[in-house]
Amino acid sequence: xxxxxxLSFDLIRVVxxxxxxxxxxxxxxxxxxxxxxxxxxxxxxxxxxxxRAGTPMFMML
Numbered sequence: 308x309x310x311x312x313x314l315s316f317d318l319i320r321v322v323x324x325x326x327x328x329x330x331x332x333x334x335x336x337x338x339x340x341x342x343x344x345x346x347x348x349x350x351x352x353x354x355x356x357x358x359r360a361g362t363p364m365f366m367m368l
Contacts (some may be wrong), residue, residue, distance in 0.1 A: 323368075
């Protein structure tokens with residue numbers, strides 16, 4: 308029997324995967340480019356904060 312897939316759940320899953328990858332990439336930027344006046348550090352922190360919703364998305368699915 309074939310189950311009908313929900314496109315909205317698949318879209319949430321793809322976005323959550325991308326966000327988790329972004330967390331890991333930005334964590335490298337934050338740990339390697341420490342300093343308050345370093346642009347890479349600030350950008351890494353910004354992307355890290357924005358992507359933190361990826362893990363709870365998996366839990367909600």
